[in-house]
Amino acid sequence: MHLKIQSLGSSKKDLVEFNNCRFEGCFIMSHDDIPFIPSVLADQYVNHADFRILGSGNSPLLYEPNFKGLALRITSKSTGTTSTVRFDTNSTAFTTVIKDNKYNGDWLNDFGVNNVSGYAYKDGYTGVSGYAIGRLDCGDDKVGIASDLYIKSLGKRLGDCSVTNKTLTVIIDGTSFNIVFNKNYVGSGTANTVPSDYSNQQVLDEINAVISSVATADMYGVANDYYPEFSDVLSRNRTSEVILKGMAVALDGGFVRKSIVYR
Incomplete structure (x- = not known):
């Protein structure tokens, strides 16, 4: 199954929300900018991820960003x-x-x-x-x-x-x-x-x-860095410490922090 969300250059912060949805099989949610409709130079901004994708309680799915803005x-x-x-x-x-x-x-x-x-x-x-x-x-x-x-x-x-x-x-x-x-x-x-x-x-x-x-x-x-903001999947670091790839983390009050590892 395949769901496609397209940001076509409205420059508006659109919103799509999925709550308690069941995605059957190997379900792919793709997000792209084809075609990017604006035809004048003044409207060629780089972050084409105009949609915020929100939700929670959904079954697993694959997210595939494919934006061309560079x-x-x-x-x-x-x-x-x-x-x-x-x-x-x-x-x-x-x-x-x-x-x-x-x-x-x-x-x-x-x-x-x-x-x-x-x-x-x-x-x-x-x-x-x-x-x-x-x-x-x-x-x-x-x-x-x-x-x-x-x-x-x-x-x-x-x-x-x-x-x-x-x-x-x-x-x-x-x-x-x-x-x-x-x-x-x-x-x-x-x-x-x-x-x-x-x-x-x-x-x-x-x-x-x-x-x-x-x-x-x-x-x-930069738009390819966006990821759906599902509250039960995506956690953010609100501490002053940088968490590097591969480090152990813990959840604290809904946010992620660097974990203390005892040897």
Whole structure:
């Protein structure tokens, strides 16, 4: 059996709720963004998981997220509390490929990710690297009701930088790196139905050529991190301690905490 939930780009926080439901056999709940209907650049936000999926008391099922929205992410190669990445909000490429105006303000979400100035970051911890990620969808897939428009890739957003260069400044572990975009990235792809001359991978290669000694640039789909909020399945860490993968945990007042292990 297969249930499909589709986030099509309304930018509204829709809600679907399942309580005491029986899912027969190997039941799969898939969640995707096909097609992503908005056809203008201003509506190409990165987190396509517009539906909140709530409930409790349900029989087991498999959840399969398959979102295409991709943001530019820079991850430090160091680990620990000094592993940090920030974008310089005054650099000329910041508003072009990173900043979503809908994410103005400064707040900390339930997963320890700081949202600030139209982008997000999370600092490192023991064995974990810090990163910063944009809030614009820069994927090179097609959008629109007919899925025929190339309007949001890195090349499309950067446009022609051969005369007037754009610079993205990234502060990695306290040191600034200037990534200068100086080519005609859109090239022959000025029409919305034609892709840019430079693919996302080619632009990533330029970025990594500058920062590869200390960090890695890639494209990341934040919506694929979402998981149904079933109260009897999903528990959250509300303590000040980071819980690493594989650690023993205990439930305390409905929330998860690091377990004390006696030897």
